[in-house]
Amino acid sequence: MPENCDFKRSPCPIANVLDLIGDRWSLVILRDLFLGKRRYGDFTRSPEKIPTNLLAERLKRLQREGLIDKVAYQQQPPRYEYHLTAKGRDTRPILEAMARWGNRYIPGTFVPPDDFWQQPDPTGGEG
Amino acid sequence: MPENCDFKRSPCPIANVLDLIGDRWSLVILRDLFLGKRRYGDFTRSPEKIPTNLLAERLKRLQREGLIDKVAYQQQPPRYEYHLTAKGRDTRPILEAMARWGNRYIPGTFVPPDDFWQQPDPTGGEG
DNA sequence: TGTTGTTACTTTAAAAAATAAAGTAACTGG
DNA sequence: CCAGTTACTTTATTTTTTAAAGTAACAACA
Numbered sequence: 001m002p003e004n005c006d007f008k009r010s011p012c013p014i015a016n017v018l019d020l021i022g023d024r025w026s027l028v029i030l031r032d033l034f035l036g037k038r039r040y041g042d043f044t045r046s047p048e049k050i051p052t053n054l055l056a057e058r059l060k061r062l063q064r065e066g067l068i069d070k071v072a073y074q075q076q077p078p079r080y081e082y083h084l085t086a087k088g089r090d091t092r093p094i095l096e097a098m099a100r101w102g103n104r105y106i107p108g109t110f111v112p113p114d115d116f117w118q119q120p121d122p123t124g125g126e127g
Numbered sequence: 128m129p130e131n132c133d134f135k136r137s138p139c140p141i142a143n144v145l146d147l148i149g150d151r152w153s154l155v156i157l158r159d160l161f162l163g164k165r166r167y168g169d170f171t172r173s174p175e176k177i178p179t180n181l182l183a184e185r186l187k188r189l190q191r192e193g194l195i196d197k198v199a200y201q202q203q204p205p206r207y208e209y210h211l212t213a214k215g216r217d218t219r220p221i222l223e224a225m226a227r228w229g230n231r232y233i234p235g236t237f238v239p240p241d242d243f244w245q246q247p248d249p250t251g252g253e254g
Numbered sequence: 255t256g257t258t259g260t261t262a263c264t265t266t267a268a269a270a271a272a273t274a275a276a277g278t279a280a281c282t283g284g
Numbered sequence: 285c286c287a288g289t290t291a292c293t294t295t296a297t298t299t300t301t302t303a304a305a306g307t308a309a310c311a312a313c314a
Contacts, residue, residue, distance in 0.1 A: 007236075009174070009176070010173075010175050011174075011235060011236055011237050012158070012174070012175070012237065013225065013226045013228075013230050013233060013236035013237065013238075014155065014158050014222055014225050014229060015155055015175055016229050016233045016236055017225040017228060017229045018151055018154060018155070018225075020233070022149065022154070023149070023150075023151075023300095024146070027141060027145060028139075028142055028145070031139070039261085040263070041261060041262075047138075048136040048137050048139070049136070051302055051303065051304090052262085052264085052304095053263085053264070053301090053302085053303095054300095054301070054302080055263090056263060056264075077261080077308080077309045078262095078309090079261070079262075080262085087232055090228060090231065090232070093224040094221065094224040094225055094228060095141055096224075097220040097221040097223075097224045098140065098144040098145075098221055099140045100140075101140075101144060101218060101220070102144045103140050104217065105217070106144070106147070108134070109139065109143055110138050110139065110140065111140075150271095166291085167290070167291050167292070168289085168291075171291095178272070178273055178274065178275095179275095179291085179292070180273085180274095180293070181271095181272070183291080183292060183293075203280085204279080204280045204281050204290080204291090205291095207291085
């Protein structure tokens with residue numbers, strides 16, 4: 001057992017994933033990153049209309065937990081882009097499983113096209 | 128487009144799944160059902176220690192949304208068991224994907240044994 | 255030089271949800 | 285009769301979410 005075994009609720013992997021990204025917004029942000037969105041404004045313009053304080057907080061948490069990287073794309077004024085790390089990219093099976101279930105059981109939800117998840121990472125952001 | 132297109136946030140299947148079961152407790156309850164737990168007391172005794180008012184509310188929602196059935200197992204006093212429906216059982220890929228990600232990235236989480244998800248439904252609860 | 259606009263946040267106040275704890279109803283078993 | 289169990293409901297407090305406004309640093313234009 002490593003030192004970082006201070007589980008919030010239990011050693012169950014599902015409960016722990018929920019404590020990390022099991023809220024109303026984190027997976028929506030990850031979805032947007034898979035779609036190729038990178039900047040703060042991109043996320044705010046998504047149809048779900050995330051409140052800006054929550055966006056800022058969630059981006060901080062995702063970064064702190066190593067699912068995304070924050071990389072500067074200009075200096076004056078300092079501006080940043082957000083990129084998925086390998087850890088973040090590996091949430092794809094979770095998003096895919098959710099999308100499939102949603103498509104099957106929630107009528108009217110859009111079916112992601114085949115290239116939905118194929119997001120290249122041109123700047124190669126890796127933690 | 129069917130009539131029931133009053134999406135909470137957007138037509139995205141992921142956002143809609145989150146609005147349905149994307150909270151701290153719903154997937155923990157579904158996990159327990161996959162583990163074979165059926166009664167109110169079973170759920171309260173899980174290591175995550177769900178508050179009882181939230182358990183009651185989540186069971187109601189899962190039932191209302193057709194993921195679980197509530198079936199009487201005695202009359203005096205009336206007592207019920209909760210069972211996964213096909214719709215509920217089909218959340219398994221979501222739980223499996225979460226468990227896999229958790230096992231890979233959250234050290235110390237237990238690895239579900241091969242028979243973890245193999246839960247037979249002896250009473251055959253179907254909505 | 256002043257005004258408007260953009261980007262990326264932070265702050266504030268109100269509403270909603272989660273939590274902990276106690277309470278209730280209908281029994282069972284001794 | 286009394287303690288215990290099951291399946292909840294109710295209440296009060298804390299935390300989180302939400303909506304909205306505010307801020308800082310610039311750029312573009314007139």
